[in-house]
Amino acid sequence: MPGSPPLPGRISSRGKLLLEWHRAMLAAFGPLHWWPATSPFEVAVGAILTQNTAWANVEKAIVRLREMDGLAPATLRSLDTVALEEALRPSGYFRQKAAKLRALLDLLEELGGLTGGVSDQALACFAAIETGELREKLLSVRGIGPETADCILLYAVGRPSFVADAYTRRILSRHGLAPEDASYDELRDFFMDALPEDTALYNEYHAQLVRVGHLYxxxxxxxxxxxxxxxFLEYEPV
Ligand code: SF4
Structure with a gap:
């Protein structure tokens, strides 16, 4: 079953290989301590803003939001569309991203997450929801796709949901482990079927793959x- 942890002592040869990859990346980079944010809500905001842009552009938008107290969900909710879009402009696709943030706020409101107005607690409303169900709820938000949903689950809510991004696809494909046209869920399952179900491991693993993709x-x-x-390469790609 996708996402089920392997039984102790029964980790597959693919799982062993992936753990060797992890050790090699960890030895090279050290722990990366993702995600850079001051609250779970800020992680969720960043996960939406980072779609189709470099993180440096997200940071500029986050700074603008912070200056407006816009990382407090209730304040973000109260911003008018022009002000919100202007704050998000550095992250690109700012109109779509403003709409996506509003849709996420709608979900939080529906689940009672906006009542306290405290950013640290805004995602506490997710706590009682089982991971698969929560993933479905996030995926039902307009503009939140599987990668963004998994980023929120893993880095904002602390659930074991592997993030498979474009770097993951390229790396697996170049190592002959997945076809280039594998679906997002196939890539995610590739890791979740083989690795122990471990939030800290998934957290660090994705960060390490992004570092490999970015640098090499x-x-x-x-x-x-x-x-x-x-x-771990059999043939060097060109
Ligand atoms: S740079 Fe080469 S060795 Fe590194 S992940 Fe890509 S294909 Fe593999």
Missing amino acids: CRKSKPLCGACPLGV
Whole structure:
């Protein structure tokens, strides 16, 4: 069953390989302590803003929101559309992202998460909801796709839901472990079926893969010779 942890002592050969990858990346980079944010709500905001843009642009929008107290959900809710879109402008696609944030706030309101107005507690309304059900609720929010939903689940809510991004796809495909056109859920299941169900492990693993993708596994001319995953390659991609 996708997402089920392997029984103790019965980790598959794929699981062992993935844990070796993890050790190699950890040895190269050390722990990366994701996600950079001051509250779970800010993580959720960042997960939406980071769609289709570099993190540096997200940071600029986060700074603008912080200056407006917009990282407090009740304040964010009260911002008019022009002010919200202006704050989000540096992150690109700012009109769509403003609408997505409002849709997330609608969900929080529906679940009672906005009553306290305290950003640290806004996602506490998710606590009683089982992970699969919560994932479905997040996916039902307009503009939240599986990668964003899993980022929120993993980094904001602390649930074991693996994030499989474009770097993950490229790395697995270049290592011959998944087809280039594998679906998001197939990539996610690839990890969740093989690795122990462990939030801290998934958290660090995704961060490490992003670091590998950013530094070495470029779209063209990957730097396999310097990459911590280079020793696991059978044939070097070009
Ligand atoms: S850069 Fe090379 S070794 Fe590193 S992940 Fe990409 S394909 Fe693998």
